Amino acid sequence: MTENYKEVVMDLVDDIKAISTNAGLGGEAGEYNLVTQSFLYKFLNDKFLYEAKKVDDNYDSKTLSAMSKDDYEFLLMMMGNDAATLKPNQLIDALFQQQNEDGFYKIFDQTLNDISVENNDIYSVHTAGNASIRLFEENLIADIVRDPAQRDEVAKQIISKLATAKFDEAIFAQGFDFFSTIFEYMIKDYNKDGGGKYAEYYTPHSVAKIIARILVGDDHP
Numbered sequence: 270m271t272e273n274y275k276e277v278v279m280d281l282v283d284d285i286k287a288i289s290t291n292a293g294l295g296g297e298a299g300e301y302n303l304v305t306q307s308f309l310y311k312f313l314n315d316k317f318l319y320e321a322k323k324v325d326d327n328y329d330s331k332t333l334s335a336m337s338k339d340d341y342e343f344l345l346m347m348m349g350n351d352a353a354t355l356k357p358n359q360l361i362d363a364l365f366q367q368q369n370e371d372g373f374y375k376i377f378d379q380t381l382n383d384i385s386v387e388n389n390d391i392y393s394v395h396t397a398g399n400a401s402i403r404l405f406e407e408n409l410i411a412d413i414v415r416d417p418a419q420r421d422e423v424a425k426q427i428i429s430k431l432a433t434a435k436f437d438e439a440i441f442a443q444g445f446d447f448f449s450t451i452f453e454y455m456i457k458d459y460n461k462d463g464g465g466k467y468a469e470y471y472t473p474h475s476v477a478k479i480i481a482r483i484l485v486g487d488d489h490p
Contacts, residue, residue: 274440278450281308281434288426292419299413303427306405308451310381311431313353313404314361319441320352330362353388353404365432374410374424381405 285307289300321328324347333341334357345354357363359380367376385403406412414420 274436275450277434277436278308281311281430282451284430284434285427288423288430292414292423293416294413302406302409303413303423305451306381306409307427307431309404310384311361311434313384314355314431315436316441317348317352317355317360319438320348322438324348330357330360333357333360334363350391353384353391355384356387359384361428361431364428368425368428372421373428374414374420377424377428378408378410381409382407 282304285304286300289303294300294303318329318333321333321344324344328344333344336344336357341357364377364380367373370376382405385405385407388404410420410424414423
């Protein structure tokens with residue numbers, strides 16, 4: 270079963286890398302950021318839906334989007350800190366419905382930025398110099414994709430891949446380590462010619478702490 274999970278993860282990594290390569294970012298730090306932060310969004314979305322289903326098995330993106338504000342707030346209270354907080358309009362399915370809007374990359378970037386801000390108290394960490402490390406970069410697509418004409422298309426392709434990739438709920442119940450699979454796979458690919466050119470892209474300790482907190486919950490140090 271674990272091998273099947275790894276295949277799903279690696280297929281999604283390859284899909285996003287292909288989008289990145291077509292945008293002229295193949296093998297660059299921008300590609301690494303695009304892959305890992307896109308996948309982090311996918312993870313947060315699916316983990317949120319998994320925890321919501323533990324409250325009520327009927328909950329999915331569609332039913333959550335139709336809930337009243339009070340009912341949604343009650344759901345968040347029931348879920349506690351077992352998942353990052355996402356609003357209905359921040360779910361992947363909600364963005365997928367907006368992918369054909371002009372300036373979609375701005376909607377994509379703003380959504381990730383809002384998730385970072387709203388979860389900053391729990392899911393950010395501080396460096397030794399007291400700098401805050403956010404969940405997502407503030408302008409992911411805008412900063413990475415140099416050609417403005419390609420930004421909407423890149424964001425559209427990414428959200429399509431994230432919306433269609435499916436992870437069995439058991440992947441969360443078993444505590445499958447998504448991110449070690451991503452990093453090992455990407456580093457191996459980047460270093461296939463040797464020389465350690467991309468050694469600096471290993472996960473910083475601060476980012477690893479964020480990931481660990483998301484995986485095990487806030488009750489753990």
